[in-house]
Amino acid sequence: DGTKQIIDSNTQDWKSFDNGPLIDNDFFNGVEYDARKEASVEGWNTVGFDDSSWDGVAQFTGKVGRLEANSGAIAYVEENKIHPIAKDSFKYSEVIESKENGGTSEYATGEVVPIAVDVNQPIEIKKGETLILNIGQNIAGYNTITVSGPAGTQVDVRQAEMLNDGNLNPTDKQGGSCGPKGTLYWAGLTDGGQFRETLNDKPFADRYYLDGEGQETFTPNFTWHGYQYVEITATEDITLYDLYAEDITSVGEERGFIETSNADVNKLFENTKWSQKANYITLPTDCPNRAERLGWTGDAQIFAPAALYHYDVTAFLSIYNDMMDDFAKRSDNAYGTFVPTTPGKGFFGGTIETGWSDAGVIIPWNLYQTTGDTSYITKYYDQMDAYMDAYFAKGYKCALGDWVGFEKTDNSYMNAVYKVYCSQLMSKMAAAVGNQAMVEKYNGLEEQAREYAKTYLDTIGTHKGMDTQTGIMWALRAGIYNSEEQKQQLYDRLQENIANEDQSFRPTSSENTISIGFLGLNVVLSAITEVGGAESAYDLLLQDQYPSWLNQVKLGSTSMWEQWDGYSAEYSFGSSGMNSFNHYSYGIVSEWLYKYMAGISADESNPGYKSIVLQPTMDTGTQYNSEERINYVNGSYDSAYGEIESNWTSDEGNLSTYEAVVPANTTATLYLPVSEDAVAEFENIDGVTYKGMEEHNGLMTAKFNLEAGGYNFAITDGKLTVSMADGYVAMADRGIINKVIAYAEKELADPEFNNVIPSVQESFKAALENAKEVVANAASTEEDIYSAWTTLLNEIHKLGFVAGDKDSLSLVIQAADEINADLDRYVEAGKAEFTTALDAAKTVYNNGDAMQAEIDEAENNLLNAMLNLRFKADKSILEDVVAEAIGKDANAYTAESYAVLTAAINNANAVLADENATQDEVDTAVANVQTAIDGLVAVDETTPSTAPNTDPDHPVEQGTQTGQESTTTKATAAKTGDFAPIAGIAVLAAAGAALAISRKKK
Incomplete structure (x- = not known):
């Protein structure tokens, strides 16, 4: 009846009962339940339940949090x-x-x-x-x-x-x-x-x-x-x-996939996903096992890039970022070491901590790179800026540093390199939203922090300060060196440390192992790769001796561990004070698997995977343990635009084959690690353009621009070739339309455009916008493109030009020349007029004394002739239907019904013979023949004859004759009413090139 009732919580109407079957429901320690007491509460949520023995309730008077929707982090x-x-x-x-x-x-x-x-x-x-x-x-x-x-x-x-x-x-x-x-x-x-x-x-x-x-x-x-x-x-x-x-x-849909020839690496990859799932529960926690489960910011920022590859967690991390942002506003601009928590409570409440509180800057950057959405910058930038001010004001000190690392990296040095890193991100984000003042501010702060970090360079060789794996890796990543020679010295020292020959650096660790803690995790393999050490990066990945990623796999791990020494065959369990076996931070290694090994990443300058960077990295390492080298990788990432694929095979570290899929409405830059000799005779195909050799991410590569599509590259006899992948076809050519658009934009920018009458301005802008949309749409057909550029060209013609100006005529002639090169695709009607008009236009164009009236007339005549051309109709379906009709036995049907079929066949044959028949005429003929077939009336259950048709009253033109009756309709035969699909097929056949990109599922 439209009445409303508000049921609110109050101390008068609400009751409670504490002697039911649920004795304890501790969040950390578990549930205690007594099934014998179920009868005491049976029916408690139904009308008429006797609650006379239940107790009253009291109102809570303490502080309560803010109630908000949590749509992105539901467990x-x-x-x-x-x-x-x-x-x-x-x-x-x-x-x-x-x-x-x-x-x-x-x-x-x-x-x-x-x-x-x-x-x-x-x-x-x-x-x-x-x-x-x-x-x-x-x-x-x-x-x-x-x-x-x-x-x-x-x-x-x-x-x-x-x-x-x-x-x-x-x-x-x-x-x-x-x-x-x-x-x-x-x-x-x-x-x-x-x-x-x-x-x-x-x-x-x-x-x-x-x-x-x-x-x-x-x-x-x-x-x-x-x-x-x-x-x-x-x-x-x-x-x-x-x-x-x-x-x-709380993770969303799965986004990323990696498969390699190495079973242990595949298991490691799966372990990183399981640890993410187990720790992304309403907020990114440290571990799901012990009585902690806190939203540690350091763990969250380290793993964020891998998390965004694995699953759709943009909304999840956005909510977490909101928590950090809210906390910082109430805690002297400090994002804290874990959130949510109470500002000012204990050491971790409101502190600025290198690598932890920096999550307030690092996570928005990763969200922006994954989505291309600048609102992640604008929403949080003011608070990020306030945090950075407080960060620099605190000086170069921190408490946690490279947490649980096997080597001690100086905390002040780690503070400095993270300030370099965060300043770089602040500058890049400011540039993305056009804030030049902030770009300059953070460029200055970046250099200031870098100069401080450089004061540690004299500790190299002393095992102090920055002379650790984490310290040197960050130096290589953040540019903490004074020359290329010094950079090489740092890299050489890093290799010496990793080698750990005769355990000279770490007595309890094997040779060729890592010693990094939390703050070295996100740079360990990438920093080595980017300075030309891909071979060393693979060696570290495939190491299976303690401590290493695969050592944990070898010991049976099904998730990522909190510490390298959480358990080992040599030393049993590590310290019980902090020893979780489900801690996702070490799973950041999977980012390297996606970005470097498979080679899939967003273009930093054009994020969100609208522009894609592909750079597969081969395993060129040599065997020093029981692990087999990697000789194939299949990788994919399901971006907002569609699935990106990057698959490769290799032979002794050299590329053999490479497969790439670039989704619709995107482009990619591909860097293939092949020699210059391999591409010396490379031949481009539609969608693939070779741009030359270029060093990228520490490797000399052949650079290619890829349009949306699927491509197969292969090395054959030392030479690189490329072909379109199965199920993919080239997009319709955009050469003419791009030229017309460029000319139109030039006219639009001309001040004289304002003098054009309003109605023409409006139609011109609409035509230009439509042409741009057609170009941007990978599914645009050749008909779409032809219609768009001819319409725009006509609008350009309406603008009018100064006397004697031949620019417009030149543009029309260029377009006409491209049509003329493929003139056999058009019907005969109008061809002669077109070629005559084209010749006349060229004569006027080459005449230096031609007046504007002559130019305009030639341009008008050529444009009209172009617009009158029509593509040839597709008659393949009509031919199939006629063939089926001719196969009908006249003796099997009534004379009246067969006469209708004969008439339809004769009309269809006339259409087939007509060179200038339109698609509508062809489609009508198809429908008429099919209708006549469907309308045949059989003679009283007589067996149809197989003899040829000799009935003089039902002649069939063009020498056709009846054959044996077919009782099965051909798969290609058109059905009555199928006009739109028939027309669509005809257009596709006439277009001749691929339109919408489609891929067969493997």
């Missing part, structure tokens, strides 16, 4: 159930103590005696037994269990990321296993057990009390855990019928 459960795998799934009740503790186990912390289980069948768990299940993937999520047992039985479900290996860490007393081999490793989650007493002896566990009624299913809905292994115990004998895990995340 959701992925639609896949993860079931346990057989590997490392077992149960046990017996533990063998170590020899040191009087037992017989060789392991320092003892070991369990495993009992095999079948994870695909119900599992009996007796009182005193512990079941361990491996779900095969480290996730952020929760388990659903289905069990049966006596009423009141307490079932504890506990989660962890790793199992203890039974060893101690000889170099760290806080490291090593926290229990017997085969038990859950939880020391890294609870800092060695200090939380165990304060959390009622159930850290990171879900507890369920059975009601004893058959099979019961329990899902903890108010928490999540970070884990791969599940431990289940019960106070009485129970049967586990099913367990499956579900992961939760």
Whole structure:
């Protein structure tokens, strides 16, 4: 009836009940649920429920946050159930103590005696037994269990990321296993057990009390855990019928894909994605396992480029940036080390911290590069500028520095290089929005910070200050050197450090390994590559000895770890004080896989992937470990314009083949690492233009401009060739229309244009705008282009020119010459008039004494003759339909119905013979023949004759005769009413070149 009622929260009408089945729903530690109490709240959300025993409510009087929509960071459960795998799934009740503790186990912390289980069948768990299940993937999520047992039985479900290996860490007393081999490793989650007493002896566990009624299913809905292994115990004998895990995340659609010839690199790539999913839950957290889950800004800015390649997280990071922006406005312009938090609370509340609070500048830059949307700059720039002022005012100091690195890089130096980096980004963003004053300001601040950083150059060779892998990599990236010779010295020193020959730099690390911490992660491979060290970058990527990315894969990792030494075969677990196995920061390596290895990136000067940079980088390294070298890569990124593809194969580090897909309405610059000899005889094709040799990203390359399309490059007998990929065709030629547009824009800019009558000005501008849109649209047909430029040329003609001006006539003649070169594509009618008009126009153009009236008349005549030309009609479908009609047996149908068909065939043959037939006439003939076929009336169930037609009353012209009856309509035959598709096919056939870009799915 239109009435409205507001149901608000108040202390009079609302009630609460705290003795229901949900006992505890701790966000970090899990859910405790008593199924026996479900009856006490059954029907609580229905009308008529008796709430007389329920308690009242009190109004909260503390501070509350601002309620806002959170559309870009909603956490959701992925639609896949993860079931346990057989590997490392077992149960046990017996533990063998170590020899040191009087037992017989060789392991320092003892070991369990495993009992095999079948994870695909119900599992009996007796009182005193512990079941361990491996779900095969480290996730952020929760388990659903289905069990049966006596009423009141307490079932504890506990989660962890790793199992203890039974060893101690000889170099760290806080490291090593926290229990017997085969038990859950939880020391890294609870800092060695200090939380165990304060959390009622159930850290990171879900507890369920059975009601004893058959099979019961329990899902903890108010928490999540970070884990791969599940431990289940019960106070009485129970049967586990099913367990499956579900992961939760806030990431959007998957955008990027990488596949290589190296299985371990592929696994590393997948691990980086899993860690992103597990840590992008409403905000970018550090880890989903321990009682922390904070939005650390350092982790977020380091990983942002990879995150934006992997998934659509622009809205997600935008909301996070809003949090940082809001926090800085309330915290003396400091973005802080993690958000959200309370300004001024403790060390991390409101502090400016190098590499962490810089996220307020770095993340907007990455969002702008990915989307091309300058609002990410304009929205945050004032606050970024205020932050940078506060940043420089603080001086060159910071507390965290290159966090968890194996070498100590001076914090003041790291502060300086990050100021160089952030000043560069501030200058570039200012330039993007036309703020020249800010460009100049930050160019100055960049140089100021660089000069300070250069004061550390004299520490090279002393293992102090900047003489570390992170320090030198940043020097190469940020230009912290005084000459090219000094740059080379830095690179040589870096190679010496990485080599670590005889462990001269790092006694506990293998040779040819990295030692960087958090602030070296985002430059390690890219900085080396850009100074010509692609071979070294690949060597580091493929290293599988400790410490390295693939060493973790080799040890069975399914996600990224917080520390290089989180676990190693030599030293067991690292320090328990901070040891997560699901920390995405180290996954920034995947940015290098996309940008350098596969070679897909946005053009920094024209971001958003409207203009694309493609530069595949071959693996030219040599084998020094067990890893096979990479000889093929398939990479793709689904941009806002469509999917970009970059696939290559190589032979001993040399390019063999390369495939590229450039989406519609974009262009690409391709840098192929081939020799100058390979392109000495290169032949361009439509869409591919060779521009010469150029050094780019540390490699000498052949440079090409690519239009939208798909292309296959190959080296054959030492020479580079290119062809259109299957399913792609060249775009319609835009040569004439571009010339006409250029001339029209020149006329538009002429002050005399203002003297043209308003109606002509309006039609001229409309024609010019339409021509530009046609050129920009990759799907424009040749007909579209022809119509657009002839219309615009006609509008140019209307403008009028000064006496004796032949510029307009010259433009019309150029266009006519291109038509004349392909004149056989037009019908005969009008050809003679066109060639006559063209000859006459050229005569007038070459006549130095020609008057304006003669010029105008010649131009008018030629233009009209051009406009009167028509493309030849496509008669292929008509030919098919006539052939089908001729195949009909006259004896099988009534004379009256067959006479109609004969008439239609005769008319169709006349159209086929008419050189000047229009497409409409052809389409009408098709329809008439098809209608006559459909209208044939069969003679009373007589078997059609196969004899030729001899009926003198139904002659068929042009010597045609009837043949055997066909009972199957041809696939190509037109149907009645199919006029529009027929016309479209005819236009496409006449155009002769590709129009809209389409690709066959592989």
